[in-house]
Amino acid sequence: MKKVNIILVGFGRVGKAFFQVVHEKTAFCQERYGLDLRLYSICEIDGALFSPDPLDASHILERFPSLSLMRENPYWKEGLHLRDLLSSIEPGVLVECTPSNIRSGEPGLNHLRQALDGGWHVVTASTGPLVVDFRGLREKAKEHGVKLKFSGATAAALPALDMALYSLAGAEVYRIEGILNGTTNYILTRMKEGMDYKQALEEAQSKGIAEPDPSLDVEGWDTASKILLITNAALDADFTLDDIKVEGITAIPTYLLVQGKEEGKALKLLGRFSKEEKTPLEVSLKVIERSHPLYGVNGADKGITFTTDTMHSVTVTGGKSDPRGAGAALLKDIINIYRKNL
Amino acid sequence: MKKVNIILVGFGRVGKAFFQVVHEKTAFCQERYGLDLRLYSICEIDGALFSPDPLDASHILERFPSLSLMRENPYWKEGLHLRDLLSSIEPGVLVECTPSNIRSGEPGLNHLRQALDGGWHVVTASTGPLVVDFRGLREKAKEHGVKLKFSGATAAALPALDMALYSLAGAEVYRIEGILNGTTNYILTRMKEGMDYKQALEEAQSKGIAEPDPSLDVEGWDTASKILLITNAALDADFTLDDIKVEGITAIPTYLLVQGKEEGKALKLLGRFSKEEKTPLEVSLKVIERSHPLYGVNGADKGITFTTDTMHSVTVTGGKSDPRGAGAALLKDIINIYRKNL
Numbered sequence: 001m002k003k004v005n006i007i008l009v010g011f012g013r014v015g016k017a018f019f020q021v022v023h024e025k026t027a028f029c030q031e032r033y034g035l036d037l038r039l040y041s042i043c044e045i046d047g048a049l050f051s052p053d054p055l056d057a058s059h060i061l062e063r064f065p066s067l068s069l070m071r072e073n074p075y076w077k078e079g080l081h082l083r084d085l086l087s088s089i090e091p092g093v094l095v096e097c098t099p100s101n102i103r104s105g106e107p108g109l110n111h112l113r114q115a116l117d118g119g120w121h122v123v124t125a126s127t128g129p130l131v132v133d134f135r136g137l138r139e140k141a142k143e144h145g146v147k148l149k150f151s152g153a154t155a156a157a158l159p160a161l162d163m164a165l166y167s168l169a170g171a172e173v174y175r176i177e178g179i180l181n182g183t184t185n186y187i188l189t190r191m192k193e194g195m196d197y198k199q200a201l202e203e204a205q206s207k208g209i210a211e212p213d214p215s216l217d218v219e220g221w222d223t224a225s226k227i228l229l230i231t232n233a234a235l236d237a238d239f240t241l242d243d244i245k246v247e248g249i250t251a252i253p254t255y256l257l258v259q260g261k262e263e264g265k266a267l268k269l270l271g272r273f274s275k276e277e278k279t280p281l282e283v284s285l286k287v288i289e290r291s292h293p294l295y296g297v298n299g300a301d302k303g304i305t306f307t308t309d310t311m312h313s314v315t316v317t318g319g320k321s322d323p324r325g326a327g328a329a330l331l332k333d334i335i336n337i338y339r340k341n342l
Numbered sequence: 343m344k345k346v347n348i349i350l351v352g353f354g355r356v357g358k359a360f361f362q363v364v365h366e367k368t369a370f371c372q373e374r375y376g377l378d379l380r381l382y383s384i385c386e387i388d389g390a391l392f393s394p395d396p397l398d399a400s401h402i403l404e405r406f407p408s409l410s411l412m413r414e415n416p417y418w419k420e421g422l423h424l425r426d427l428l429s430s431i432e433p434g435v436l437v438e439c440t441p442s443n444i445r446s447g448e449p450g451l452n453h454l455r456q457a458l459d460g461g462w463h464v465v466t467a468s469t470g471p472l473v474v475d476f477r478g479l480r481e482k483a484k485e486h487g488v489k490l491k492f493s494g495a496t497a498a499a500l501p502a503l504d505m506a507l508y509s510l511a512g513a514e515v516y517r518i519e520g521i522l523n524g525t526t527n528y529i530l531t532r533m534k535e536g537m538d539y540k541q542a543l544e545e546a547q548s549k550g551i552a553e554p555d556p557s558l559d560v561e562g563w564d565t566a567s568k569i570l571l572i573t574n575a576a577l578d579a580d581f582t583l584d585d586i587k588v589e590g591i592t593a594i595p596t597y598l599l600v601q602g603k604e605e606g607k608a609l610k611l612l613g614r615f616s617k618e619e620k621t622p623l624e625v626s627l628k629v630i631e632r633s634h635p636l637y638g639v640n641g642a643d644k645g646i647t648f649t650t651d652t653m654h655s656v657t658v659t660g661g662k663s664d665p666r667g668a669g670a671a672l673l674k675d676i677i678n679i680y681r682k683n684l
Contacts, residue, residue, distance in 0.1 A: 021652055025512055157653035159509035165684060166508055167501035169677040170367055171670060293659060296638060310363055310670035311499035312662035317635060320654035328513060328652035335511040342507060
């Protein structure tokens, strides 16, 4: 049985979902993959929960379900920093779940650098650090002989990145087209059904699909960050956010709205890479036909199509598009770092 | 640069496509993955092409493009057997592309056992050996510390197996539904468009989609073999062909034909696994609605949907469904055995 030491940073919606999934799947991972998941610490900005033995998840979930309550846990150490944790536990995986800033990459970028330097593998749901310094982080991981995985940062449980890196190995990717943001796709789907933008956004917010401040989503930047990461990974490339022409859904031209409502057509916000174009990366509104492989991707669902030389076109759709899906994607990445039986 | 020694067994349509793909991708694999692919031998039932240096693919493809011509190659050794080759080259990967028999597993089963026993990794496009002795081959691979990969045996370039084993790691698979055979899906698609069964089959044969003897396809056994392998891999299970209720498309009930032609519906031959059913595995004709994730999978295309606990439902469709697609899938498996940069 391989021991897998884990530090979780960030206990928001995704961090908590990951904690819950690890708790549910501990026995399954032992049996199926021979991996003993040992979560030693939940680290926050002002301190950390840390015990010398792996945390008792059922106890924590029952007694200290929220971050504020967690601070009342006797194992809560005010002011304990990630840096100290990284050096006091035998290296395993750092799981990064803090809210990410796509311009500074912080606070995640700093966490990731510390972890990689300390010989820890990294699995991240935060997009920011990778958007800001993809190349640097990859090189740091390589230098220290550890892995940097980020399925949870690209599309939660939709295996966009597995497709790009693993399933299309050996093929050259010419084009990528993805519906990568649940909020915008939900709004566009409801607008096709007759709602106006404001109604649809409010509904998405009331259902917990859209954030209270939805600007990163509806202005296209979340999609831009994801298509950037997927493209850089698929092509081993170095594009930055500045290379992307970004359009959102806040001011949809009337002719697109009308066309998108026609029978057999749909208006979608697509993140796109195309090798042949002068501006190879863009996020833009497109009216797609029924024959398009992403036509049926509705509501908060996501999907992505890769077009390649030797394998032609492959599309993957679905995958739980919520914190639990992201938590499951983080666990998947951990398993795939360590497993021997593949 | 990691040297990857390769022996190819079988030089039919898939074997030749693999050879061609390796030839095209040699430089790409060096650069992207640090892997130096060295194909030393093409082995057939009555002898083998073998040179002390890796084969010069462009020379062979130009001068000896068919199996009969290959026998005129000065490096052709009449009567040279796989067993001798396996022991005379430093172990790498055996690529198995012989036509497979799903009842005996031969001749591939014997090849695979010899290779694994000799410490060679195995990548196979032949379904038969795995259908007959999945558990035994997996254990043999484990015993010798080598890998057994079979993307090419399940759905050519459609990454059904990657999905099951890699992208859904940590999730429990409850249901699988797949359109896994290009010939039957092509025929059903054309029948929806108005052709009768015989016309559609003849057209598929004239286009090289259907084999001259299409019985394994149209009677459902190819689909059965594939859903069997995918299910056994996804669940680490031990089902056999005898556990599957198999239906083909040779005698479609009239009511299904009529329903399948209705607007917004389609008749498909599905390979299915369902944990809850008394007979968990079956191959059967189903009328599916437009909302079904495989509704848009037409012609010779394939697709598969996995339903899980933590990641919900994930669907993958497309992928080149021909010998070149299978060749690319074989190469992908080789890369994923050796690569370090994932």
